[in-house]
Amino acid sequence: SQTIHQWPATLVQPVGSPLSLECTVEGTSNPNLYWYRQAAGRGLQLLFYSVGIGQISSEVPQNLSASRPQDRQFILSSKKLLLSDSGFYLCAWSPITQETQYFGPGTRLLVL
Amino acid sequence: GQNIDQPTEMTATEGAIVQINCTYQTSGFNGLFWYQQHAGEAPTFLSYNVLDGLEEKGRFSSFLSRSKGYSYLLLKELQMKDSASYLCAVYITGNTPLVFGKGTRLSVIA
Numbered sequence: 001s002q003t004i005h006q007w008p009a010t011l012v013q014p015v016g017s018p019l020s021l022e023c024t025v026e027g028t029s030n031p032n033l034y035w036y037r038q039a040a041g042r043g044l045q046l047l048f049y050s051v052g053i054g055q056i057s058s059e060v061p062q063n064l065s066a067s068r069p070q071d072r073q074f075i076l077s078s079k080k081l082l083l084s085d086s087g088f089y090l091c092a093w094s095p096i097t098q099e100t101q102y103f104g105p106g107t108r109l110l111v112l
Numbered sequence: 113g114q115n116i117d118q119p120t121e122m123t124a125t126e127g128a129i130v131q132i133n134c135t136y137q138t139s140g141f142n143g144l145f146w147y148q149q150h151a152g153e154a155p156t157f158l159s160y161n162v163l164d165g166l167e168e169k170g171r172f173s174s175f176l177s178r179s180k181g182y183s184y185l186l187l188k189e190l191q192m193k194d195s196a197s198y199l200c201a202v203y204i205t206g207n208t209p210l211v212f213g214k215g216t217r218l219s220v221i222a
Binding site: 032034041042043044046049059088090099100101102103104105106108 | 142143145152153154155156157160199201203206209210212213214215217
């Protein structure tokens with residue numbers, strides 16, 4: 001069966017510090033991968049998605065970036081965090097032939 | 113642009129039935145998803161409708177009318193654990209990610 005991991009689960013960072021969140025998927029090959037952000041009490045905001053290694057589509061221009069160095073690894077980064085970057089970051093995957101997305105447990109980020 | 117509308121909040125009584133509506137106006141349509149998200153947790157898949165009609169899965173049912181751009185999620189015999197946000201999402205094409213609505217926060221009260 002397929003599983004998706006995210007870490008860390010919780011992160012508190014000062015404004016201006018860098019960020020690296022990691023997501024890995026097990027049990028499948030060539031998945032589509034997604035990064036979402038959810039502000040408190042709000043809906044899901046799609047940040048990036050990837051259909052293959054090195055292929056990243058950005059949905060929202062901001063100070064975040066994403067990379068996919070391996071087939072089942074998706075990384076979300078920032079060089080300098082802003083207060084507005086606080087939120088719940090969710091990684092998701094979908095099989096290449098299907099559209100159903102399955103979400104990881106999420107990372108709660110608080111920027112102070 | 114893509115537009116998906118859901119009520120922001122709903123309240124229902126334990127043991128009752130509640131219907132959560134979702135209307136959509138999108139550039140294409142190939143199916144509609146419902147996800148459940150408990151507070152502080154990740155969304156989990158509930159249902160997927162491609163064709164018109166009602167799909168039943170235990171206490172949860174989902175309905176789709178493609179001609180009306182409308183779907184609803186029906187929850188029967190409500191339990192306290194059903195208190196959560198319910199997200200409607202449209203699958204447009206295989207090349208684009210799902211488009212999510214903002215979600216409906218359901219509170220089940222005794």
